[in-house]
Structures are given as structure tokens and as C-alpha cells.
Amino acid sequence: MMNRYYFYPFILCMLVNTIFYVPVILVEYRFQGAWLAILFAIVFGSTLAYLFTRTMRQFPGQGLPEIFEQRLPVMLSSVISFSLGLLWIVAGGVVLIAFSYIAKMFLNPSIPIEQLLFCLIIVSCYAATRSTAAINYLSEIILIFILPIVVFILFKALQSETFEWNAIMVTTEYIFEIPSWNTLATAMFCFTGYMTLIVLNRFFTWRISLTHFWLVPVTGAITLVSTFLIPIGIHGTQAVENYLYLWVNTVDSLRMEFGFIERVVFYYLMVYVAVSLLFISMSWHIGTELVSSIFRGQSKRYRWIIVGVVGIATWWYGRLTNEKQLIMVAEQWFMIRFMMELLLVLLMVLIGRRKQ
Template sequence: MYRYTYYHVLYVGMINIMMFVPYLLIRDRFDGAVSGMVIASVIGGILSLGTMSCFERFPGWGFPELCDRYFPRWLTVAINLYAGLLIWLPAGIIVINGYSETVRLFFYPDMNPSVNLFLMTCAAVWASSRSTRTVQFIHEIMLFLCTPMLIMFLIKAIFNKNMDWDAVRYVAGYIRKPPSFMSIAASTFVFSGFTTLITVNRLHTEGFTFKHRWIVPLFGIFFLAVTFFIPIGFHGTVTVQEYVYLWSMTADSMVTEYGFINRVLFVFLILFTGLSLLFVMNTWNTTIMLIRHSLSRFTAVEETPVARINLWIALAAGLLSFVYMHLSNPERNQLISEIWLVGRFITEVMFLGIMLYFVWRRKKVKATS
């Protein structure tokens, strides 16, 4: 079952390509983005490997159960609601709004934005309201369908004849520029797949270990480099900042000769539609599990049939997505995304600190018993 953690690391790295991180890094490409990526790779590796190592010591336990074991109930509820309502829920809302608008503009710009958001929200509400085990099964199937072709397109981009490696080397030369906190916080998002252990660790059985865990930071470094350097190689060091939908235009710069596929853009967007729905499904499902544990100490990974409260919470998340769409604009969405990235980064650091405390408490109890 430990493979599901690697799936989360993989798809979070890929979804990062089409979301808010590329814009922030490109914006700071001459002002510390490169050094920020290097520092973020170290921090992200420590956070991911450290957290995975901590969870190995508690097979079958989710983060809420561990909080119940070592914290008073009121603190457990506060932590669960904070993580669910301020970290996981907004992540899904931001992504589903941003990507539904991207897809609408490139596929059918005359469609009402609410219609496209409604279609994507319906899929996300149904999927996220399933049990934890079912969500992981859906995740695995979708990842196997989407990943091979996406990796192929990324490799094709790296070896594309239009890739200007002089531009890449020029920007990489700014590695001595000190990074901003925003660059570091944004870059660490690529490594954030490990945070799903909050609930997914319930699927692990006694004696499990994360094999080949060294691949986790390698995934993050690869997708971080691809996210930043490929658009610069295609569009140049200056022009790259002129694009609003950066990676959509980068994909549209490539063509293939594989049968009916000519323009990479359309296949690229279809594949990322699947990945964005995966992201929303997982974030909202985690929100549901955290809220349910706050209400009734719910810990089951499988339910047949699924409890109605799952659907009600998922529907509430869907309605909040429409509220967000009507209240936000591109500028507000960018500001909110930056605030969320900083909050997520700080939360992940606190998350590792809490897990280390749990490990220390466990050792202390064993030593005295």
C-alpha cells in the first residue's frame, strides 16, 4: 500500500506544472528563483523523508488518531479543522476554479464559466465523497492512464529542437541571487504529495516500510526543474513573462507526428483535466475525513454504502467553489494562491514538528514500560 504515497508525490509534481507555481518562479527568475529552488529542494526533501519516516512508526494510524492519542481532544479538533478548512479545502477550490477557466478559454471560450465549473465540480463532488480506499483506487487508475503520455510530452519538450539551452544557462547563472521567501514556499509545493499520509497512512499494515524512498526528492527536483526551465527555453528569458497561461502556450509550441495527435496542446489539457480532478478529489476527501474525525472520531478506510455526511460536505465544498468564482478575479486569485502557498509551507513544517513529537512520546512510553 505504500505505493499510494508515491502516486501522490508524482501527481502533485505534475499538477504543479499547470497551476500557480510556474508564474511565481518565472516572475522571480532574475531575483532569486533559482537559489530558492535549490533551497526548496533541500527543505522539501527533509520534510517529505522526515514525515514518511515518522509515519512508518505508526502503521494503520492517521494523523487525527495520533493527535487523539497524544493531545487533548479540543486541540485535536482545532488542528483537524484548521488543516481541513484552511489548507485542504481551499487547495481544491483554487485548483478547480483556475483549471476550469483555463480549459474553457482554450476549448470553448463562448461557454458560460459557471457551466464548465459545474461539470468539473459534479465529478469532484462525487469522487471526493467516496471512502479513502476507493479514492486511492480511482487515483491509481487515473494516474496510470495520464502519466505515460504526460511524461512523454515532457521528455519531448526537453529534447525539442526549439529548446534554447543558452537561455536556460543564462537564467541558471542567477543562482547567486538570494531568494525570496515566496520563491522557497512556492517551490516546496512540488514535494507536498507526502502530506496525504494524514489519512492514507490508515491503509498501511504492521511492518510496512517505504522502499526506495530516495525517489521522492528526485521526483520533486525533476518536476521543479521542468516547471521552471522549459518555458524559458521555449519563449526566451524576457518574453516568457508575457504569457498568462504559460504552460498552455508552451505545450502549443510543440507538435507531434503520432497518428491523429498533431497539436500537443489539446491532449495536454485533457490529461491535465484528469490530474486537476484527481487533486481536487484528494484534497476534498481529506477535508471530509478531517471534519468527520472532528465530529465523531471517524477512522474507517472503507464504507459500504458511503455515509451521507461525505456527500453533504463535498456538496458544501462545491458550492464554495461557485462563491469563490463570483467573488474572485485573476488578481485576487493570484494573491489568494500566494497566501495559501505560504500557509501550506508553514503548516508542513509544523506538521513534521508534531510528528517528531509523536515519535518522541512513543519512545518515551516504551522506555518507561
């Protein structure tokens, strides 16, 4: 049963994709191969996840730095750790800035963006410096509270009286369009949860069982398809691409007449404050652990310094950037992540072979 912790990072990455501009990008390519990209992503994503997990479970209780220590030259392992760490730090930063824009738009229109960034950064820095086990326990508690609400929102969206199945059927006409690499990389983000194992594997001191691995493709497929199709069903095939905060607007189109809170969007926003914070904390935790492993310094002070630098950098970038740039950064990030992930999985599979 302790194996359940393996799935939380997956679920977290699937949930956070509505903040991370995944549906916006997919919807943009709805006539140019988004469907096939989703299909490929489900297959490739789960294959990569499966291969990676199978390798990592040969090293119970060890993170990537520990595995590399005896098997790779110091320089190479430092470069890999640093770049992967940076990748995750950037992911956390993008989500943080993206969510502070959403908060500014829909929750606190009159608070300056600097202060919103400050609030989120302080909280995430605090959480990111906690122990790996703490991060795992935290994600479990938060997800247990959140998942019923998310499922409820999905259900509510499908029940909406203006939900148009015909609009979805129209997009199926373009099901066999060949997707661009970009779209594919974006769709693959849903399955990137397994990458957290590079650090979280330290928590798994036992051999991870893969008997319930089928949950990954199934939930991934449900998430991807619903995040892509529900906005189309509600906003139609054309107007859907005009929305910048696609999912916030989609959820704001739902009403719960007899609910304590009438506008479903507030449930969504409240849930996503927690989801974003959790994702940022987890990604920054992974980032700092990897980067601090380069300095061979396991002291707490190193982590605080790294997290502090990351926080200040994020705050600075968040002030300077705008949504247009941020979406571009997100798209680039998906591409880089895609390639790095492929290389990493390849490397790990080789290391795993050699160990046997």
C-alpha cells in the first residue's frame, strides 16, 4: 500500500497541466494534429514512464546523484544533475508566474503582481526545503482533499446544458493530422510525473511494484482528453482559441444552483492554489536537491541559498515578463523537457542493464 506514493506525482503533473498552458497549446492545434499528439503521448509517455520506473526500482532508496556517483565521471553527472535541476526549477517558476497571473485576474485584481509573487514564493520556498518524505505525505493529504472536487468539476462540465458534443465531433474530423513535435511534447507533459523519481526515489526504500501501473495510461488519457475536449464542448470549436485562461473561463461557465458557492470557478481556483503550490514545492524541492548534490553539501544552508536564489530570480522574472512571453517559455520548456527526458531514460536503461 505504501506504493501509492508512486502515483501522486503523476496525478499532480496531470492536474497542473491546465495551469501550465497545456490545453491552450493543444486547443490551438485542434485542427492540426492535437488528437494524434494526445494518442502518441499516451503511448510514448507511459512507455517511458514504465522503462524509467523499472530501472529506478533496481536502486531502492537512491536518487539520481547517488546512482551516478559510482557509475559516471563526476563532471558528467554534475552536468546532468544541474541541467535536470534547472529544468524542474524552471517548471516550478513558470507555474508560479502563470498562477500569479490567474490570481491577479480572478482573485485579487487590486493587489500588485509583485506581492502575489512574493506570497507564493515565500510559501513555496518554505515547503521546498522540507524533507522528501514530508513532500510525499503532503501531496497525499492535499490530493485526497482535491481529487473529489476535481472529479466533481469534470462531472459538472459534462452536465452543462450548453455542452455541445457536436463541436467535439467536428474536431474528430482532424484526428489523423500529423502533429508537430511541439504539440507532442506538450501533450507528453501529462506523463512527466515519473521524472520526479530522480529525487523522490530516495523515499522509496522498497522495490516499487508495477502491478498498478495501468493506472498511469488510464488516468493520463482521461486527463488529457478531458482537458482538451471539455473547453471545446463548452466554448465551441472557434471561440475556444480566443481564451487565454482557457480552463478558468471554462469552469466559470458552470453554475451550481444549489451549492454553497454558486460559481464553480471558485472551487476551481481554490483547488488550484493548492495544486500549484504543491507542484511548485515539489519541483523546487527536486531542483534544489539535484543542484545541491553537485556541491556535495548536504547541509540545510545550501538548500536555503539555492531556494533563495531561485525565489528571487522567479520574482524578478515574474515582474518583467508577460503572458505572451510566458506561453512561449512554456512551449520551449516542453520541447527541452521532451528531449532531456528521452536522453535520460536511455541513459538510465543502459545503467540498469549494466547493473544486471
